[in-house]
Amino acid sequence: MKITPVILAGGAGTRLWPLSNDEKPKQFHDITGDGTLLEATIRRLLPLNPDTCVIATSGTYEKMSMKELDRTGLHGKVLVEPEAKNTAPAILFSAIYFSRLFDDSIMIVLPADHYIRRSDIFIDTIKAAILEAGKDNLITIGIKPTSPETGYGYIKAGGGNGTAFKVERFVEKPDRETAERYILEGNYFWNAGIFVWKASAIINSFKEFMPGLFREFTPLLSLSAEEIALNSGKIFELKKKIFSNINGISIDYGIMEKAENKIVIPADLGWKDLGSWNSIDEVLEQDENGNRSPAHNPVFVSSKNCSVFSEGRTIALVGVENLVIVESGNNILVMNKNNNQEVRKVVEALKKRKE
Amino acid sequence: MKITPVILAGGAGTRLWPLSNDEKPKQFHDITGDGTLLEATIRRLLPLNPDTCVIATSGTYEKMSMKELDRTGLHGKVLVEPEAKNTAPAILFSAIYFSRLFDDSIMIVLPADHYIRRSDIFIDTIKAAILEAGKDNLITIGIKPTSPETGYGYIKAGGGNGTAFKVERFVEKPDRETAERYILEGNYFWNAGIFVWKASAIINSFKEFMPGLFREFTPLLSLSAEEIALNSGKIFELKKKIFSNINGISIDYGIMEKAENKIVIPADLGWKDLGSWNSIDEVLEQDENGNRSPAHNPVFVSSKNCSVFSEGRTIALVGVENLVIVESGNNILVMNKNNNQEVRKVVEALKKRKE
Numbered sequence: 001m002k003i004t005p006v007i008l009a010g011g012a013g014t015r016l017w018p019l020s021n022d023e024k025p026k027q028f029h030d031i032t033g034d035g036t037l038l039e040a041t042i043r044r045l046l047p048l049n050p051d052t053c054v055i056a057t058s059g060t061y062e063k064m065s066m067k068e069l070d071r072t073g074l075h076g077k078v079l080v081e082p083e084a085k086n087t088a089p090a091i092l093f094s095a096i097y098f099s100r101l102f103d104d105s106i107m108i109v110l111p112a113d114h115y116i117r118r119s120d121i122f123i124d125t126i127k128a129a130i131l132e133a134g135k136d137n138l139i140t141i142g143i144k145p146t147s148p149e150t151g152y153g154y155i156k157a158g159g160g161n162g163t164a165f166k167v168e169r170f171v172e173k174p175d176r177e178t179a180e181r182y183i184l185e186g187n188y189f190w191n192a193g194i195f196v197w198k199a200s201a202i203i204n205s206f207k208e209f210m211p212g213l214f215r216e217f218t219p220l221l222s223l224s225a226e227e228i229a230l231n232s233g234k235i236f237e238l239k240k241k242i243f244s245n246i247n248g249i250s251i252d253y254g255i256m257e258k259a260e261n262k263i264v265i266p267a268d269l270g271w272k273d274l275g276s277w278n279s280i281d282e283v284l285e286q287d288e289n290g291n292r293s294p295a296h297n298p299v300f301v302s303s304k305n306c307s308v309f310s311e312g313r314t315i316a317l318v319g320v321e322n323l324v325i326v327e328s329g330n331n332i333l334v335m336n337k338n339n340n341q342e343v344r345k346v347v348e349a350l351k352k353r354k355e
Numbered sequence: 356m357k358i359t360p361v362i363l364a365g366g367a368g369t370r371l372w373p374l375s376n377d378e379k380p381k382q383f384h385d386i387t388g389d390g391t392l393l394e395a396t397i398r399r400l401l402p403l404n405p406d407t408c409v410i411a412t413s414g415t416y417e418k419m420s421m422k423e424l425d426r427t428g429l430h431g432k433v434l435v436e437p438e439a440k441n442t443a444p445a446i447l448f449s450a451i452y453f454s455r456l457f458d459d460s461i462m463i464v465l466p467a468d469h470y471i472r473r474s475d476i477f478i479d480t481i482k483a484a485i486l487e488a489g490k491d492n493l494i495t496i497g498i499k500p501t502s503p504e505t506g507y508g509y510i511k512a513g514g515g516n517g518t519a520f521k522v523e524r525f526v527e528k529p530d531r532e533t534a535e536r537y538i539l540e541g542n543y544f545w546n547a548g549i550f551v552w553k554a555s556a557i558i559n560s561f562k563e564f565m566p567g568l569f570r571e572f573t574p575l576l577s578l579s580a581e582e583i584a585l586n587s588g589k590i591f592e593l594k595k596k597i598f599s600n601i602n603g604i605s606i607d608y609g610i611m612e613k614a615e616n617k618i619v620i621p622a623d624l625g626w627k628d629l630g631s632w633n634s635i636d637e638v639l640e641q642d643e644n645g646n647r648s649p650a651h652n653p654v655f656v657s658s659k660n661c662s663v664f665s666e667g668r669t670i671a672l673v674g675v676e677n678l679v680i681v682e683s684g685n686n687i688l689v690m691n692k693n694n695n696q697e698v699r700k701v702v703e704a705l706k707k708r709k710e
Contacts, residue, residue: 332682334672346673
């Protein structure tokens, strides 16, 4: 069966300001020095020989997305979501597109903004997932937790064959104590939002668990794949109408928590959700003073434990510790690593100034 | 008698990197939000109705200097020093120029990179100095010390009339204990390098105390003022030869320490040598959190006691304290205020990279 990845590249997010902003969200930036996150996400899949690829995003990022895709050499389409409505509609939209293009295919659903260090293990894991998906199961990849994170949802694994396990349940972001218990118990995994399934299987699940949403999308079922992929014209107007009628809902809530045929494949991928400046520290190598920088070598004088992200300007640090420094476009951030959560206050303040 | 200021605008200095550098030293920057230091220095003199003005600097800064002068509306010339040879040669050069232009005049010699808050008191002080200069004295302005600074030279005042005092002696940068004693004694003043004298008086002093230097300059005595001001051609070649033959020496060592007819006029000018990032803090107003910025309003979130210098980019500070942040051209400095002295290490490191 054809292999057809879907990269979810919609969100913007302000926690990586000034690098990530509405004009150019984080997936279009080279944060780690390995190419943009979107490009790295696509390249990571190439050993699977995918037949085509879909990037689901908003119209704002259509051209940027196409450029990243072109750079990888993989053929594909940008499916523009007329409105951001969370993951379930984007996935159904893609599944219908693939079902019109290839009759059926194996979909690999991935967020565009994650870091995965061990791409070989990633490939092996996806291959195992593809086998399970062939049995009409819905597969989610479970990340072996390395710490009692309270910022992620967890997947509880039940019985299995050593590689693939029944999903016993999905659990919300736990408190610290609960997360520590999960780690000790050993059968809880982080929910990374990476899914593998047949297009037909997920379409059937939508019919069963989200019939209202599915009904809204039925006008697309009679279109050709080419028409579905149109990002302008009459058919795009139709899609706009569909998206304006539906509610935003995640695939986790909408399908995964309800479906019976769900399987988790645990894996130790060196995975990281690059959701904040501090999280990026964990994927960058540090020098003997704990300083990190993916590129454009800064000058460190009497400075320790600082992380510097530059688009090319020379940044010099003198006598400072525990800072994140970012220069991007016309903006510069100087932040104490302990104040990671306050970046959004900057974004709010700047928004207010514009008013 | 004509009033003829000489602005000494030669030096570069690396302690205000990245703002101040060889291409554009600090005197050409608007550091305090009041216009460039050079422009402010010229404007401060305008109430004296000067007849013309000389900016003594190197060829590199000729055009920049002329631009600043033009902006003030004062007529004047840039006297290019073919080589940097400290203050004495530049002053003699200017004195000869003025003596050819006006026969005699009152010279006011000022560094281009000082900050003076009380310009009205400055004008009164210079007027008092002009009176004294009329008596063929050499006048130096003595800044009333506000703290036991060890980074400045001091002038010890002797007997006087309440406004003008005989200079008893010049003293080198003292240690802390000595500086504290000076403050207590009350008749010691900071040497700011601001001088007032007749062109004829300083030329006579050169003849007496620096006859070797004076001899080198004698070829200029037969030229017209216009020729002396030429910054190219045969006559500039002659000046180049003169400057390459002489030693660099300050007016303090060369003349002031030896002359008898020297007078100090003490003044409380709100004066500041803007020699380091920390010194600039003292001339900038702070907000309720101790944050300072002359322009381009930065975003301060949970931050205290920081100073931000921007050429226009948006700088956001989150959870930081006691930092100086400067963006200029292609460079960004993030410095702990306690590490003020280490800026030069950055300049050295960057120089090495280029090698």
